[in-house]
Structure formats: C-alpha cells, structure tokens
Amino acid sequence: MSILRPAVLYTALLFGANPAAADIAAADAARAGDMQKLNFAEAMDLPKAELLDLEDGVHSLDEYKGRWVLVNFWATWCAPCRTEMPGLDRLQGRMEGEDFTVLTVASGRNPVPAIEKFFGEAGVENLPVLRDPKMELSRAMGIMGLPVTVILNPEGQEVARLTGDATWDGPEADAVLRALLERD
Template sequence: MLAFGAAAVLYVVFAAASKPEQSQGLMRFARGEMQRLIILPDPPPLSSRTLRDGAGAETNLTAFQGEVLVVNLWATWCAPCVEEMPTLAALQQRFEGRLRVIPVSVDSAGDLQKAQAQLAELSGGRLPFLIDITRGVLFDAQAPGMPVTIIYDADGNELARLAGGADWSSEETAALLEAVLAGEAA
C-alpha cells in the first residue's frame, strides 16, 4: 500500500511538471471569455502598414506607440466581429485614458462607408475608425482568421492575442488588462 501511495505521489508530481505552465504570466487569465488567449513565442512586430481614418487621412498603428493597445481586426461581413464590437466599445469606456481600443476594418474600398457607419452604430461612436483595404494588416499580424484581437504594450510589443469573438466587457478581460497595465505581463 505504501508503494502504491508513493507511486501515486510521483505520478502527480510528474504530471504537473510535464504540463505547460498555465499559471505564469498572462496565461493565468486564459479562462472564461479569455480561454482562447494565446501568447506567441515569437510574435510579429506591430504593423506599420498605412491605414486610413474615416476622413481618408493616413496613419498607422505605430502612431499609437506609448499607449497600451487592444487592436481588433474586423470586417462588416464577419458575424463574430460584428457581435463583439459593442463589447470592445464597453472595454474602451471602462479603461478610458488607460488604454486604447483600435478596431481596424479590412473591408474593401467599396464598403468603406458601410464599415464606418456600422462601427459608429455598434460602438456608440466610442471607437475610432481605421481601415486597411489591402488587408495587409492581417498578414503583418499573422492573423489566423477574424476577428483577431491583439494586446500590445506601450512599446508596441505584442503581449497576447485572441482569435475569434469574445465578450471584451467581461470580468476576465478586465483582470487581464489590469495585469497588463500593472506591468505583470511576464
């Protein structure tokens, strides 16, 4: 019986040691709405691709360095993108002045006005409109599909990402972003 107990203890220790560490860094927040959160071992740099705002002025994501960013790649024809947009607006409102939510539409030039109007409606006007009609920002970010939301630190380094729709107004999301803002990404 003693040998069986010792074997059981060794099994538990071995099993725990052989699993990827989920309780370290930001991965400890990968639950609930954030259960699909991932941290890439070698994330791509923040895209410097030219984007256009609603007035047609050129900018890019590097213009926002110095701020924690939650960048959401979306399109009007992507149902999960549309569904999560009001929660991204709620996230922006909750963290106003502490981080910036930046949705980037990858709709075509012909759908620019539709995308701009839809974002304004879905976000209550709380989120800025940016578009990349070339869709190159998807490739720069190595996005596996849409929506994809990427969290960057103030230096423009990717900290984590989530592919697929989520409720960005959830308490799990708030806890994750509080940790990011407190510098607990490591």
C-alpha cells in the same frame, strides 16, 4: 534537484528583472472564460503598414506606442464582429484615460458608409476606426479569419492574440487587462 526548480528560479529571475514580462505572466495566469483563447507569446515587432481613417488620413500603429493597445481586426460583413464590437466599445469607454486603447482595424474592402452604418447599428461610440483596405497589415501579421484581436505592449510589439470573438467587457477580460496595466 528536479528540473522544475531551476525552471521556476529562472522564470522568477526573468520576471523580477523585467516588469513588463511580469505583467504578461500575471495576465496569462489570469486567463479564464473567453480569455482562455488568448495566447501570450514572446514580444514580436510588427510590420510597418499604412492604415487609413474614415477621411482617408494616413496613420500607423506607431502612433499608439507608450500605451497598451488592443487591436481588433474586423469587417462589416463579419457576424461575430457585430456581436463583439459593442463589448469592445464599452471596454474603451470604461478604460478611457488609462494607458490603454482599443483600436479597430477594418480589414479588406469595407466602404466608409458601411462602416458608419455598422457602428451606428451596433451603438458604437467610443472606438477609433482605421482601415486596412488592401489587407497589407492583416496579411503581414497572418490574420487569416475575422475577428482577430491582438494585444500590443507599450513598445508597440505584439504580445498576445485571440482568434475569434470574445466578451471583452466582462470580468475575465478585465482581470487580464488589469494585470497588464499593473505598475510596480
């Protein structure tokens, strides 16, 4: 008996017993194009951190539990962020009403007027904005450069990460995200 056969059997049993793991396996298998940069890993709890909205209201990523969340860490000075943000906005607009949210987290010093100007120039209308001005969450999650996009499962755990910009409103991203949202 080859080593491969028990591994395939174990994987099938694992995914059959765990629908969320099966969804992740399907999403991992669907990666193509820019999504090949998306790395899936074992679900990992997030550090606790307070994030601010544009009016200085305090929020937490725990508020998004119960749905899949695509968290994009970005900054107003980041050129690749400017390129990818309109696609993230279109993705959120298209998937509104599903168990899915795109959430942007402005990492570091990003004054509110600069964020509003950035979103206005980029034509962003559908995305919520949270700020991590002291980079507490960013540092705790090992965000070293921008942009970085993290996918959270409905339990609020990180299951995937993509470093750099990507086309989030294209068919490759759609295939991965639809696989995550599949229900038995």
